[in-house]
Amino acid sequence: xxxxxxxxxxxxxxxxxxxxxxxxxxxxxxxxxxxxxxxxxxxxxxxxxxxxxxxxxxxxxxxxxxxxxxxxxxxxxxxxxxxxxxxxxxxxxxxxxxxxxxxxxxxxxxxx
Amino acid sequence: xxxxxxxxxxxxxxxxxxxxxxxxxxxxxxxxxxxxxxxxxxxxxxxxxxxxxxxxxxxxxxxxxxxxxxxxxxxxxxxxxxxxxxxxxxxxxxxxxxxxxxxxxxxxxxxxxxxxxxxxxxxxxxxxxxxxxxxxxxxx
Numbered sequence: 001x002x003x004x005x006x007x008x009x010x011x012x013x014x015x016x017x018x019x020x021x022x023x024x025x026x027x028x029x030x031x032x033x034x035x036x037x038x039x040x041x042x043x044x045x046x047x048x049x050x051x052x053x054x055x056x057x058x059x060x061x062x063x064x065x066x067x068x069x070x071x072x073x074x075x076x077x078x079x080x081x082x083x084x085x086x087x088x089x090x091x092x093x094x095x096x097x098x099x100x101x102x103x104x105x106x107x108x109x110x111x112x
Numbered sequence: 113x114x115x116x117x118x119x120x121x122x123x124x125x126x127x128x129x130x131x132x133x134x135x136x137x138x139x140x141x142x143x144x145x146x147x148x149x150x151x152x153x154x155x156x157x158x159x160x161x162x163x164x165x166x167x168x169x170x171x172x173x174x175x176x177x178x179x180x181x182x183x184x185x186x187x188x189x190x191x192x193x194x195x196x197x198x199x200x201x202x203x204x205x206x207x208x209x210x211x212x213x214x215x216x217x218x219x220x221x222x223x224x225x226x227x228x229x230x231x232x233x234x235x236x237x238x239x240x241x242x243x244x245x246x247x248x249x250x251x252x
Contacts, residue, residue: 006222007230010207020233037230 009036014062017073019046024053029084031056041067047104049073055085066095076107087112115141124148134159135180138166147172155179160203162186169193178202183228187213194219201225206232 007014014034034041041062059067119142128135135153152175153160160176176184183205189212196219200207206228223230
């Protein structure tokens with residue numbers, strides 16, 4: 001059984017981070033459960049975005065935009081070096097699990 | 113209900129519904145706590161809860177559901193805001209919108225079945241005074 005913060009079946013993105021700094025989505029082994037989003041599970045964008053950490057979370061069954069899309073930002077971490085920082089990003093038939101793009105995007109996808 | 117330009121307020125047991133504006137509006141205030149397992153803000157014509165230019169705000173066990181017409185929660189230009197064990201369900205618009213704020217924590221809770229995004233964080237480039245820190249989801 002999972003506990004914590006649930007963001008389920010919202011019509012837009014589960015979590016959208018735009019031009020924001022120092023965002024922790026899940027921390028200390030305690031994750032966020034995001035499922036059934038109409039668009040992205042997590043959408044990170046904006047050139048001013050930096051220091052975003054997604055860890056210990058479950059992202060699944062997102063819409064056709066995919067589970068996680070990183071379109072811009074600096075120092076974006078998905079997962080981490082410790083076992084309890086690992087995310088559970090469920091494969092789906094629509095979209096992709098994790099999509100990273102953007103000319104100046106600086107992202108680390110580790111140990112998911 | 114509106115809490116405006118004041119400090120040291122505790123609210124327990126409120127059901128704010130079918131208002132023309134927000135269910136609960138906290139403006140320019142400091143050290144405000146809303147706590148009670150039976151508190152609701154529902155079917156309001158604007159947001160369920162808005163926190164604007166305020167500091168040290170704690171919201172516990174508030175049920176922001178259903179059918180607030182412009183979304184569940186908005187936090188603007190505020191600092192040290194915690195929402196713990198809240199449910200934000202079945203609202204029109206975004207479940208929780210956080211902009212130009214610092215030290216905002218969402219701890220546990222259910223933000224589901226809303227018609228917009230679940231959680232939207234925006235830090236407009238036009239204002240660099242604030243940073244958003246959103247520590248989410250501690251297991252209990």
